[in-house]
Amino acid sequence: MFWKDGEPFRIIGGDLHYFRVHPEYWEDRLMRAKALGLNTIQTYVPWNLHEPRQGHLVFEGIADIISFLELCKKLDLLVMLRAGPYICGEWDLGGFPAWLLAEEPAIRLRSSDPAFIDLVEKWWDVLLPKVSPFLYSNGGPIIMVQVENEFGSYGDDKAYLHYLVKLARKHLGDDIILYTTDGGTRETLEKGTIHGDAVFSALRRVIAKYVTEPLASVPPDNEKIAYGRIKLDRLSFLFDTIGLKDPIDADESENPISMEAIGQMFGFVLYASDYTPKGNGSVLFIPKVENMGRLNYGPYMFDRKGILSPVYLDEQPLYKWKMLPVSFQNLSDARKINPIVRNATREFLKGSARKQLKDKKLNFEPAFYAGQFNIDIVRDTYLSFRGWSKGVAFVNEINIGRFWPSIGPQCNLYVPAPILRQGDNTLVILELESPNPDLYVTSVDHGHVNLVLAREHSLFPDASRVAIRHRRRWDN
Structure with missing residues (x-):
């Protein structure tokens, strides 16, 4: 007491x-x-x-x-x-x-x-x-x-x-x-x-039972709305958006250095180096490195991200690296991605760029997709990424989080009403692997957790072959 x-x-x-x-x-x-x-x-x-x-x-x-x-x-x-x-x-x-x-x-x-x-x-x-x-x-x-x-x-x-x-x-x-x-x-x-x-x-x-005063009334639940399907179009490939001749200076070093050393705390870094194979010519070698989060506790908490050691290809060391940070705190601050923000408009989605990309086959190259949805009533909602693989989503330029429905735990991302607006809203996603072949995301009125713990999965290489699936739907 x-x-x-x-x-x-x-x-x-x-x-x-x-x-x-x-x-x-x-x-x-x-x-x-x-x-x-x-x-x-x-x-x-x-x-x-x-x-x-x-x-x-x-x-x-x-x-x-x-x-x-x-x-x-x-x-x-x-x-x-x-x-x-x-x-x-x-x-x-x-x-x-x-x-x-x-x-x-x-x-x-x-x-x-x-x-x-x-x-x-x-x-x-x-x-x-x-x-x-x-x-x-x-x-x-x-x-x-x-x-x-x-x-x-x-x-x-x-x-x-x-x-x-x-x-x-x-x-x-x-x-x-x-x-x-x-x-x-x-x-x-x-x-x-x-x-x-x-x-x-x-x-x-x-x-x-343990307080002397009556408890305050419970506020009414915030309404959730399912706005339905949001059709997306491919805007551009990640590697086309960010070139090595980008006017924003890349960091250069003889050997690759960590994300933190170049001021990139979250997001991605493209590491670029010229590789000369045993034959003629040279090949541009560009690994994409993602920061998936740092340890928050324990003796190994000093957890730098990026390529942290020398790189060899065909037993040949690679030197003279360029590091290009790709940050996604929100799209309005992502200077390299601003063209995507400008293009993600109704005019673009109806224009020549859409026709140009329409017939290209979907592949596994990281790419940006965008669509608009018009709403009359602004309420909380969730976005379901069923059929998509792994990536990052933005609503009205605000990063609402990662999606990775095949792994979980969250299959739906929460979109609070304050980031929506009456009328047109824009959804932009960066899909890192393979897109939903029908190119749509669905706005639903509930959360969905689908946690897969699979010891045979590559994320858990030392575990035995056991798979546990837990599904949960949140209605409130």
């Missing part, structure tokens, strides 16, 4: 991460948390969201933590802020910005390495003064601040933790409660789970 304002107080809390919810839905989700019976919200603060590039700070849009804290205060919800700098959180690199991996000499993450500590201090010198006005002692909702996360099951660098406490006290004062989470005992861990989701109504009934 805790004490608050001189009275006994029970924390009934749950996690709601502002960076995983569209900002226009923050209040809706917080109202649902309150209706569940929660009086406290926990949220992480991912460093890589707020400083995606060194010195480039972001606190707008989905990164507007100040507005989120103001909403919590408005709704009379307390906050336990999990400020990192490491968060785990099933988040890329545990919340660390990937540019940390480009530092030379290599720094030791989650340690008292002076180079690492210096960068953490610069980050917290920005973050903590921003959240300090929201401490409970200052009239705000923050009652506790978590330092690091589950460090006890990872390392024993006490100097690192002591330094974080000292830094937190410098900005937040002595009144705030600082805490850490080290994980449970073996017995509790054996009974724990991450898979699955809690049952809202059942939890609400249980919580109602």
